Amino acid sequence: MTMKKIASFILAGLMFSAVSCKESEFTERYTDPSKLAESSVEKQYSGFMYASKDYILPGYGQYFVTLRTTLSRYNQAVGWPNESGQYVPASAGVQDMWFNYYNTLAQYRELEKVYNASSAQEQADKKIFMLTAKVYLYNYTQRMVDLHGAIPFTQAGMLSTNNGDYVGSTAKFDSAEEIYTLMLDDLKSIATELNTITVSSNYVKPFQTQDFVNKGNITAWKRFTNSLRLRMLNRVSAAANFQARSNTEIAEILNAPGTYPIVETNDQNIQINVYDINTDINSKGFQDGLASGGWYGNTAGKKMIDFMNATSDPREMLLFEPGENAKGAYIGIDPLGTSATQTALFNSGNVAIYNRYVLSHNQFFPGVIINAPEINLIKAEYFLRSGNDVSAKTAYETAISQSVQFYTSIAALSNATQGTKPATPTDAQITAYLANDAVSWTKATTPAAKLGLIAMQKWLHYNVVQPYENFADIRRLDMPTLQFQVDNANNQTAPPVRWNYPGNEVTYNPTNYAAVRENDKLTTKLFWDVK
Template identity: 50%
Template sequence: MKIKYLILTACLALTFESCETADFEAAYTDPSKIANSTVEKQFSGFLQTNRDFVLPAYRNYFVVLRITLNRYTQSIGWVNGENQYVPGSSAIEDKWKNYYQLLTQYRELEKIYASLGEADKADRKIYMLAATTYLYDHTQVMVDLHGDIPFSEAARLSQNGGDYSASYPKYDKAEDLYRKMLDDLKQYADELSTITVSNGIQAGFRTQDFLLKGDLTAWRRYVNSLRLRMLTRVSGTASLGARAKTEMAEIVGNPTKFPIVTSNAQNIQMTVFDLNSPINSRGFQSGFEDWNGNLASNVIINHMKTNRDPRLRFVFEPGTAAAGEYNGLDNTLNAAVQTEQIASNRLAIYNRSTLSRNQFFPGMLISASEVSLYLAEYYLSIGNDALARTNYENSIRQSIDFYTRVRDISNDNTTPKGAAVLPAEIDAYLASEGVNWANAKDKLLMIASQKWLHFNVVQPYQNWAEMRRLDAPTFRFWEDASNPQRTPPVRWFYADEEKNFNAPNYELVRSRDNLTTRIFWDLK
C-alpha cells in the first residue's frame, strides 16, 4: 500500500470535521498532538474515517459505484461505451485509500490501548471488540474486491517507531484473512455473551459510539450477523465449507447466546439524526443522480412488474413522459438507441424521495432481509425446505418494510409517497410465478434474485459479491469488442500506486492482478 497511507494517524477531535492528509502527517511530526488521546476519542475518530463509504455520499456513488458495481449487477441502466468493464483508477484509488485510512486509525487505537495498564485494558475491552468488528466488516469488502490485500503488516509505521524500512506490508492471502476474521469474530461472540461493562465505561461508550449508541446487544447482533455473512460467502469452499455449516448451525441453534438481526428496527446502520451534523446523506443526490447514474435497468423493472412487486413504487419512479408506466433501459442495446431512449424521458429512475433526495437515508451495513436470505440459503443447503421458505418469505416482507420505512423518514417529496402496502398485496407477490417458493424449480436462484432486488444500489458491495459467488441471477451484457475485458470483471485491480510505493510486495501478487482471477470463494 502507498506509504503515505501508512503514516496517516488519527484526527482526535470529537467534532466530525474532515481529516486532510496534511492534518495526519502534521500529527506525526508533533507527537504531543496524539499524546493526550484516549481509547474513547480514538474510537470515535476511527468510526468517522470512512463514514462517506457507509452513508450514501457523493464520491462513493459518483466516482466509485456509478461506473463499476451498479453496472456489473445491472441495478442501473447506462449508455454503453468502450472500456466500460475496466474499473477506473479513480474508483479503485478512492476505495483503497479510504480503507487504509480506516486501518491506520485502527492501528492508532491498538497502540493507545496497548499502552494502558491491565485494569484499564479490561475496562475498555468493549471498544476493541467493537472497533475490530467494524474493521472486519470493511476488510471483508476489500478482500471481496481484490483478493489478497496488505493487512497484518499494514498501517504500522507509528507502531514501528517511524521505521519506514520495516513498514512496507506484505499481502495476506484472502483465504487466510477470512479464516482469521472468522476465528476472531467467533471469539468475540463468545466474549460479548458474558461481558460486563462498568456504568462509567458504558456511559462513555454510549457517547463515543455514534454507530450503535453503545448498545451492547446491537454489537452482539452485528458480530453474529457479520459471521453469518462471511460464513455464507465461504460455504461453498473446500477449506471452509464444513466449518461454515457447523458455525451457522451453532448460531441459529442458540439465539440467546448468538443474537442476530431479525427486524429492520435492529438493522446495523449509520443512522442520520440531525442534518446539521456531518452524519447526513446530503451528498446522495448529486452522487447518484448526476450523469444519469440513477437510471433503472430493464431487467430489474421487468422482474418487479411481472411479479407485481410492492416495492416498485417505493424504489422507482416512472419517467416524466411515461404516463405512469415503468420502463427500464435495455443494457444490451447500442449507445445511439440508448441515448434516444434516455432523451425521451420515458425511462424510470430510482425514486428520488425514497433514496437520493432523502437526506435521512441510513448508511446500511447489515439489514434484516439480508440476514434472512443467508438463513434461507443455509436451511436450503441442509435440506430443511420449510425453514428455508420461512426465511425466504420473511426476507421479502422485511425488504418491503425497509423501503417503506426509509420513504417514511424522507424529508423530500419530489415523488409523492406511494400507497401503503397491504397484506393482500404481499401475499399476491409471494404467490406470483417468479417468486412462489412452492413451485420454484431453482430455489437457490429465487434466493439470489431476492438478494439482488433487496441490495440493488443500497448495498452494492454485497450485491456484487453474492452475484459472483452464486453466479445468479445472470444477465446479458453488451460486449465490448474493442477491449480484452468484453464483459464485467470478477475482481478489481490493485491501486496503481502499489506498484511504485510497495513494489517488492506487489511483485509477489502481480501475476494475479488482473480482472479475471476469481476470489477464492468465487467457484465457477
C-alpha cells in the same frame, strides 16, 4: 501521541494522506479527533469509526466516483449507454476507496497503540472498545477482500506503531483465505467474549457516547458480530477448505439464538442512523452521488424493472419513479442495446429513475451495514442447502416481507422535496407478490430453481443500496443471469470478477506487490467464487 501526528504516510501501500479526521465539523457528541491535543481509547475509537463514514453513509464520493461506473453497472442495478472500456474499473474510484480503507485501518492501529500503552486496569475497563472496533473493522475488511482478493492487512497501517520506520512499515499482502480465516476465528472468539463482558460503570456512558453505530448497546454488537459471521460463513460455503466450517458454525449460530443472537427484524438492523442533518453524520451527498443529471447513476435497468413490472413487486414504487414522459410506466435501459438507442431512450424522458424521495434526496438515509432481509435470505440459502425446505421457505418469505418494510421505513424518514412519496404497500400486495409464479417458493420444483429465487430476491433487495454484497453474491451464485454487451474493442470484454490494485500500491509497495502481480487480473476469481 497527538492525533495530528499519526499522519502522513499510510502504507497499505504508500498512501499520502493524513490519518486524522479532517472535516471541520463533527457532532457535539463526537468531537473532531484532529482538534484534540491528546488521544485516548474513547476518542480514538470514534475517530476510527468516523474515518470510514463516507463509505457507509451514502455520499458523493462513494456513489458518483466509485460505484456509478463500476458495481452499479456490473450488478445491473442501473441502466447506462454502452461504451468501450466500461468493464475496467475506473482508477479514481478504486483508489479513493483503497485510500479510505487504509486510512481507517491506520486509525484502528493507532487505537491499538493507545490501548496497549494503557495500564492493565484501564485495558480491562476499556476492552469493549477494542472488541467492537475489531468487528467494525472486519466488516470493512471483508468488503475489501471480496473486491480485491489478497490485500495488505496484518502488517498494514503500522507506520505510527513502528515509530515512523517507513521502510519497515511496507506491508505484505495476506491471502484472501488467510484473512477470512483470521476474521472468522476472531469473530467467533469475540462473540463468546461479548456474552460475558461487563462494562465498567465508569465507561458505560463514554461507550454509549463514542459509539455512533450501536449507541453502546451490547446486544446490538452481539447481533452485529454473529450476523457478520453468518454472512462470511455463507460466502465461503462452496469453498472446499471452508465447507465443513461453514456448515458447522452456521448451524451453531442458528440453533443457539440465546448464545449467538443475530439480526432477526428490521428494528435490529445494524446501520448508522442520521439524527441531525446539520452534523457530519448525514446523507446529503447521496443526491449528487446517485442522481447527478445525465450521468446514469440512478437510471433503471431493463431486467430489474421488467421483473418488477411482471410480478407487481410492491417495492417498485418505493425504489423507482417513472420517467417524466413515461405516463406512469416503468421503463428500463436495455444493456444489450446500442449506445445510440440507449441514449435516445434516456433523452426521451421515459426511463425510470431511483425514487428521489426515498433514496437520493433523502438526507436521513441510513448507512446500511447489515439488515434483517439480508440475514433471512442467507438463512434461506443455508436451509435450502441443508435440505430443510420448510425453514427455507419461511426465511425466504420473511425476507421479502421485511424488504418491503425496510424500504417503507426508509421512505418514512425522508425530508425530500423531490421524487414521488410512495404509498405504503399493503399486506395484500405482499401476499399477492409471494404467490406470483415467478416469486412463489412452492411453484419452484427443484433446489436449483429455489436457489434462483433467493438470488433474485437478494439482487432486488440489494439494488444500489448494498452494492458490495450484491456484487459478491452475483459472482458467487452466478445468479440472476445478467446479459451484457460484449466489449470487443477492449481486452476486458465483460464485467470483471475482481478489482485491480490501485496504481499507488503498485508503485510504492513494489516488493510486496510482486508476490501478487500474477493474480492482479480482472479475470482472477476469488477463492469463494467456485461456480
